[in-house]
Amino acid sequence: MPVEIEQFMCRTDNFGVLVHxxxxGETAIIDAPEEAPILAAIKRTGWTPTLILTTHHHADHVEANLALKERFKLRIVGPEAEKAKIPGIDETVGQGSVVRLGEERIEVIETPGHTAGHVSYYLPASKVAFTADTLFALGCGRLFECKPPVMYESLKKLAALPAQTAIYCGHEYTLANARFAVTVDPGNPLLKQRAAKIEALRAANKPTLPTTIGEELSTNPFLRWHDPAIRKHLGMEKATDAEVFAEIRKRKDNF
Incomplete structure (x- = not known):
């Protein structure tokens, strides 16, 4: 039976997520951006959390770790490479590690780029992945601690997941990402349709997530480095895939 997921907003644009x-009866919290909205979601669902799955060390993803650990006596899991920076961490994970949520198998995928130790969590039985600040809907994370080739390799890993995999990201950045994406891939009819849908969702203050790997492969320029139309638009027909990705990331930084 697939896990149940409760998604909600934290801070200004972070997503909070409970996975049940x-x-x-076990429940995981994916990152801990802010205590009050997480407690409200716990009360609303009636799900008592047993662990936090931390993706990376940035403050807007770990701020509530210690408060939640004290309140619920839960276990905090996070990337081995960032253990010194994650408050309250109990267990470290890396590429190929497996975490259990009841009978649900959660596979760890190392996805550095945004930070040097960032990980994503993949639930193959439920066909869900939590990619935090590596893969966004129509975007990818800023490269604070790594060079473009590192993020490119991480995105290749996520792009190889089954197309039907539901993707939950760390932030509601989709509208800004859509407005940038059409400048890189202006001739893509699927992207134009999706951008219009996103404009309508955000105008109604509705979330744009989850997305799917399949939808991202057809519309997210950060996963479409191989596309001839994008390469032609960028004047990079003979560049490597990694070079095309780096140019798109550079353009987004300056957008």
Whole structure:
């Protein structure tokens, strides 16, 4: 039976997420951006959290770690490479690690780029992945601690997941990402349709997530480095895929 997911807003644009395995009653929190909205979601669902799955060390993803740990006596799991920077961490994980939520198998994928130790969490049975600040809807994270080739390799890993995989990201950045994406891939009809849908969702103050790997492969320029139309538009027909990605990331930084 697939996990149940409760998504909600934290801070100004962070997403908070609870993941619940109904058979065991266990619940995971994906990152801890802000205590009050997380407590409200716990009260609303009636799900008592048993662990926090931390993706990376940035303050807007770990701020509530210690408060939640004290309140619920939960376990905090996070990337080995960033353990010194994650408050309250109990268990470290890396590429190929597996975390259990009841009978649900959660696979760890190392996805550095935004930070040097960033990880994503993939639930193959439920066909869900939590990619935080590596892969966004129509975007990818800024490269604070790594060079473009590192993020490119991380995005290749996520792009290889099954197309139906639902993707939950760390922030509601989709509208700004859509407005940039059409400047890189102006002839893509699927992107134009999606951008219009996103404009309408945000005008109604509705979330744009989750997305899917399939939808991102057809519309997200950060996963479309191979596309001939994008390469032609950028004047990079003979460049490597990694070079095309780096140019798109550079343009987004300056957008």
């Amino acid at each position: 395995d109904s058979k065991s």
